[in-house]
Amino acid sequence: xxxxxxxxxxxxxRPVQQTALPGFTLIESVSTKDFTIPAHLHEETxxxxxxxxxxxxxxxxxxxxxxxxxxxxxxxxxxxxxxxxNEPIRTFDIEINSDWLERLLERPIAxxxxxxxxxxxxxxxxxxxxKEFREADDVSQLAMEGLALEMLADLARASRQVKTKxxxxxxxxxxxxxRDEFARPLALSELARTVDVHPAHLAEVFRQHYQCTLxxxxxxxxxxxxxxxxxxxxxxxxEISLAAGFSDQSHFSRVFKRITGMTPxxxxxLHFDTNPVQNTRESYKTDKPI
Numbered sequence: 651x652x653x654x655x656x657x658x659x660x661x662x663x664r665p666v667q668q669t670a671l672p673g674f675t676l677i678e679s680v681s682t683k684d685f686t687i688p689a690h691l692h693e694e695t696x697x698x699x700x701x702x703x704x705x706x707x708x709x710x711x712x713x714x715x716x717x718x719x720x721x722x723x724x725x726x727x728x729x730x731x732x733x734x735x736n737e738p739i740r741t742f743d744i745e746i747n748s749d750w751l752e753r754l755l756e757r758p759i760a761x762x763x764x765x766x767x768x769x770x771x772x773x774x775x776x777x778x779x780x781k782e783f784r785e786a787d788d789v790s791q792l793a794m795e796g797l798a799l800e801m802l803a804d805l806a807r808a809s810r811q812v813k814t815k816x817x818x819x820x821x822x823x824x825x826x827x828x829r830d831e832f833a834r835p836l837a838l839s840e841l842a843r844t845v846d847v848h849p850a851h852l853a854e855v856f857r858q859h860y861q862c863t864l865x866x867x868x869x870x871x872x873x874x875x876x877x878x879x880x881x882x883x884x885x886x887x888x889e890i891s892l893a894a895g896f897s898d899q900s901h902f903s904r905v906f907k908r909i910t911g912m913t914p915x916x917x918x919x920l921h922f923d924t925n926p927v928q929n930t931r932e933s934y935k936t937d938k939p940i
Contacts (some may be wrong), residue, residue, distance in 0.1 A: 703739030
């Protein structure tokens with residue numbers, strides 16, 4: 651989480667790899683442990699993907715626990731603080747040039763865009779961008795630029811939703827049920843009956859707020875749970891898939907690859923089987939734009 655305010659981020663984060671592209675810069679960093687970065691500002695828009703470790707962030711007056719695959723949006727001039735506990739965290743930052751962003755978007759992104767769960771698909775886009783960053787080849791720059799543009803499009807849509815329409819309380823209840831009971835079969839009719847709305851209305855309103863069907867949302871929640879379990883190397887992929895609610899490992903692998911662009915085994919190796927100090931470049935590397 652590179653900071654450009656008064657806080658010297660190098661006291662807390664050590665960059666291990668960096669790539670500069672037209673319009674944005676990508677940085678993977680590793681933190682020290684047991685520290686608090688007090689409230690500070692960022693001059694440029696940036697998005698951070700948590701890769702490893704856990705911490706707590708306070709942003710716009712709200713405290714949230716951050717775990718792997720959580721994507722964070724930082725609006726220029728908005729204050730936030732960070733507390734890291736027990737072990738270092740590893741992050742992947744996308745720092746976006748303000749001039750480039752203004753040329754792409756007709757209106758600015760709302761500061762609250764990534765505080766709302768309808769933006770959750772951005773985590774998967776950033777994860778795919780990280781894969782290209784780590785395993786670069788002769789077409790990776792093109793792939794990374796495409797993913798960055800797709801990510802900004804999703805963020806702009808989420809921003810528009812934040813500004814124009816708040817989700818009803820009954821929809822919040824549906825999401826709570828899904829997050830608590832994702833591993834069992836959930837039917838649209840059952841959820842609609844629980845919150846006393848018509849199934850067709852639930853499906854329509856859900857898509858308006860989350861830009862996906864309820865079934866797609868449940869599958870993504872299951873994948874998020876599987877990713878959290880991947881950090882435990884004692885758990886096999888077969889065990890992880892069943893615990894996440896998939897019928898078998900083959901089904902799990904198909905859904906996982908469709909959402910993340912990687913097989914579960916490849917994702918696990920990239921995110922959890924690597925030492926960020928030894929297996930990225932030992933020295934701080936900057937890749938110049940082609």
